[in-house]
Amino acid sequence: MIEHDVLAIGAGPFNLGLAALASTVDDLNVAVLEAQPELRWHAGLLFADATIRGSFLTDLVSLVDPTHRLSFLAYLADADRLYPFYLRDRFRPTRLEFEDYLRWVASRLPSVRLAHRVEALRWDTRLERFTAHVMRGDGTRLLMCAKDIVLGVGTEPYVPEALAGLPGTRLVHSAEYLHRLDRVDGAGRVTVIGSGQSGAEVALDLVRRNLDGGPAVSWLSRSAHTGGSPETCTPEYVAYFHALPEDRRYELLREQRRGVTPGTLSDIHELLYSRELQPGLSEVELRTEVVVRASTVDTAGRAVLDCLHTDTGTRFQHRTDLVIAATGYRERSPHFMGPIRQYLRRDTRGRPHVRLDHSAELDPRVSGRIFVPHADGHSHGTAAADLGYGAVRNATIINAITGRECYRLPKNTAYRSYRIPQNGG
Numbered sequence: 235m236i237e238h239d240v241l242a243i244g245a246g247p248f249n250l251g252l253a254a255l256a257s258t259v260d261d262l263n264v265a266v267l268e269a270q271p272e273l274r275w276h277a278g279l280l281f282a283d284a285t286i287r288g289s290f291l292t293d294l295v296s297l298v299d300p301t302h303r304l305s306f307l308a309y310l311a312d313a314d315r316l317y318p319f320y321l322r323d324r325f326r327p328t329r330l331e332f333e334d335y336l337r338w339v340a341s342r343l344p345s346v347r348l349a350h351r352v353e354a355l356r357w358d359t360r361l362e363r364f365t366a367h368v369m370r371g372d373g374t375r376l377l378m379c380a381k382d383i384v385l386g387v388g389t390e391p392y393v394p395e396a397l398a399g400l401p402g403t404r405l406v407h408s409a410e411y412l413h414r415l416d417r418v419d420g421a422g423r424v425t426v427i428g429s430g431q432s433g434a435e436v437a438l439d440l441v442r443r444n445l446d447g448g449p450a451v452s453w454l455s456r457s458a459h460t461g462g463s464p465e466t467c468t469p470e471y472v473a474y475f476h477a478l479p480e481d482r483r484y485e486l487l488r489e490q491r492r493g494v495t496p497g498t499l500s501d502i503h504e505l506l507y508s509r510e511l512q513p514g515l516s517e518v519e520l521r522t523e524v525v526v527r528a529s530t531v532d533t534a535g536r537a538v539l540d541c542l543h544t545d546t547g548t549r550f551q552h553r554t555d556l557v558i559a560a561t562g563y564r565e566r567s568p569h570f571m572g573p574i575r576q577y578l579r580r581d582t583r584g585r586p587h588v589r590l591d592h593s594a595e596l597d598p599r600v601s602g603r604i605f606v607p608h609a610d611g612h613s614h615g616t617a618a619a620d621l622g623y624g625a626v627r628n629a630t631i632i633n634a635i636t637g638r639e640c641y642r643l644p645k646n647t648a649y650r651s652y653r654i655p656q657n658g659g
Contacts (some may be wrong), residue, residue, distance in 0.1 A: 235377045239263040240635060241366055242384040243352050243570075245273060247621060248607045249386035250336055251294035252628040253345045254304040259632060259640050265378065266343070269351035271371055273340055275333040278410045284435055285326035287495060290319075292622035294339060298629040298641045304342060309335045350376075355383070356573045357600050364602050366570075382635050384605045385571075389563035396526045396540075397427065397559050404537040408432040408560040411439075421449045421555035423516075425539070427526055428560030429455030434494040434502065436558050441505045441518055450516035452554060454524040454541065465648045466490055467617040469626050474652035475615040476590050480581050483612060490616050529557070565609045574604070581612075588613035591634040592627055605631050 240256070242249040245268035256264040291297060293306035302308070306327065310316040327335070340346045349371025358365050363379040370376060391407040406414045408428065418424055418440070426437045437453040444451050465471055475483060502520075509515060528540040532553065539552040579587045579595040587595040588610045593603040607627055611618040629641035 235365070235379055236265075237363070238265045238378065238380045240265070240382045240384060241364065241378060241380040242266040242386060243355075243366075243568075244268060244386035244388055244608070245340065245346055245348070246386055246388050246608075247275070247294060247336060248624050248628065249384060250339055250343075250346070251624050252384055252386070252607075252631065253343045254294045254302065254339055255299070255625070255628050255632055255641065257304070257343060257345065258299075258302070259636065262632065262636060262640075264345050265380075266346045267350040267352055267366070267368060267378075268346065268348050271349040273333075273337050273348070275336055276329065276409070278412050279408065279432060279435060280330050280333065280412065281435060281439060282328070282330065284329045285324075285495075285497075286329055286332050286621060287326075287431070288620075288622045289325040290327055292620075293335065293625075294628075295625055297622060297625040297644065299625075304339050306332075306335055309338050312338070352568075352570045354573060355570050357577060357602065359599065362601050364574075364604075380602075382603045382605065384607065384631060385609065386607050387566045387568050388608055390566050391559075392562050392564040393559050394526075394561055397529050397557060397561070400529050400537055400557060401531065404531065404535075404555070405557050405559060408436050408558055409563075411436050411558060417556055418443070419448065423450040423452065423554045424556045424558060425452040425454060425537075425552065425554035426558045426560055427454055427539075428562070429457050429493075429522070430560060430562065431494050431498065432562075433558075433560030434498045436560055437520070438498060438502050438505070440558075441502060441509075444515055444518055445505060445509060445512065448516070449555070451518045452552065453520045454526065454539075454552065455522050456525055456544070457522060465650055466615055467620040467623055468647040469617075469623070469644060470648040470652055471650075472614050472617050472623070473590065476613055480583075483615070484583070487612065487615065565611075578604075583612075585609075585612050591630055593631075593634065603635075605634075607631070 239262055242252055242264060245266050249266050253264055253266045256262050290306040294304060295302035296305050310319050351369045352366050353369055354367040356365050363381055364383050366378045368376040368378055391409045393407060397405060424440055426433050440451040523544045525542045525544055526539050527542055530538045532538050536553050536555055537557050541550050541552050577597040577600050581587055586606060586609060588606055592605045592607060592610055594606050617623040626643060629643055632640050
């Protein structure tokens with residue numbers, strides 16, 4: 235049996251960041267297990283010019299340790315691209331570049347094990363350890379154990395019930411968009427559903443294709459595309475949000491949907507403006523305050539969306555050849571967690587109770603901990619999915635595992651005060 239202090243399952247940005255920060259803690263033995271043989275990051279949306287939402291500081295380490303050897307700036311320096319990045323005068327890395335950075339980090343961390351698929355995770359009461367049955371890519375089976383688990387298996391594409399009945403020939407989730415361009419180019423009209431950043435980036439690409447003689451484009455969204463306050467992703471707000479009653483957290487999450495970056499909206503507007511002097515192009519329409527209630531396929535084989543305009547209560551039908559569902563993601567429920575689920579304490583909506591240090595509350599019979607950086611949105615708010623919060627969360631987890639302050643957490647993070655004033659001021 236191979237023993238580690240921590241087994242981190244999944245090698246997305248959050249667990250890579252954990253491994254990066256842990257690499258400077260001498261007495262902390264971490265192994266990161268990734269089922270896939272190579273690292274990919276939102277491959278279906280890696281547009282050549284798409285950028286991450288934050289600046290280069292939202293890398294894996296900088297917001298808790300800006301001098302770390304695995305920072306984004308260190309990556310640029312290693313590739314001799316630091317000066318070109320400076321001259322670019324845009325401090326948001328492209329997503330293609332950020333994916334390359336993630337691979338660069340992984341290549342420098344012996345703790346990251348690609349092609350290591352966890353098949354079952356159990357709690358061994360005799361050893362007082364979690365045991366993981368692991369299958370390597372070469373067919374070798376391993377038995378690994380650790381006192382603590384960090385579950386970073388990511389999310390999976392979500393298609394709402396209103397669209398789930400459409401056949402695969404008429405429906406593509408935005409996560410697969412760049413892999414399904416043959417369907418896009420063969421359609422007469424493509425309709426994007428969703429009001430977030432992914433929907434906007436797909437709509438932007440479709441309008442560009444429209445300008446080159448591509449299909450008609452519709453973008454139907456539930457709300458206007460502006461986002462909430464950036465301070466909802468700060469550690470101070472996270473602590474405030476975590477202390478709220480469960481029902482209030484649920485309400486706030488529904489209100490605080492992340493919007494579209496101003497730059498993407500500006501790019502769409504610029505393309506729409508340029509279309510006005512190019513007659514003969516297929517139609518482009520953008521509609522907000524629209525909810526899709528149901529969907530069917532007509533006798534001609536086109537998708538028919540039953541829509542509601544929420545401001546007026548008007549119902550209408552929308553016909554299209556292809557629907558791009560930019561409808562977000564949901565937490566994964568990996569099968570290997572089957573033996574462990576009985577130990578998880580849950581709230582009234584069936585979600586794990588998650589402590590402020592991101593560990594799930596477990597049955598008292600389990601002395602180990604499971605940290606859930608991809609399943610804490612309901613307990614920690616919109617920051618849970620934010621790259622910029624990842625370094626702070628990982629530093630919090632490392633401090634909790636080691637029982638000491640390996641990393642100093644930032645205190646001055648928000649201008650707005652979220653503490654409740656006491657009587658008298």
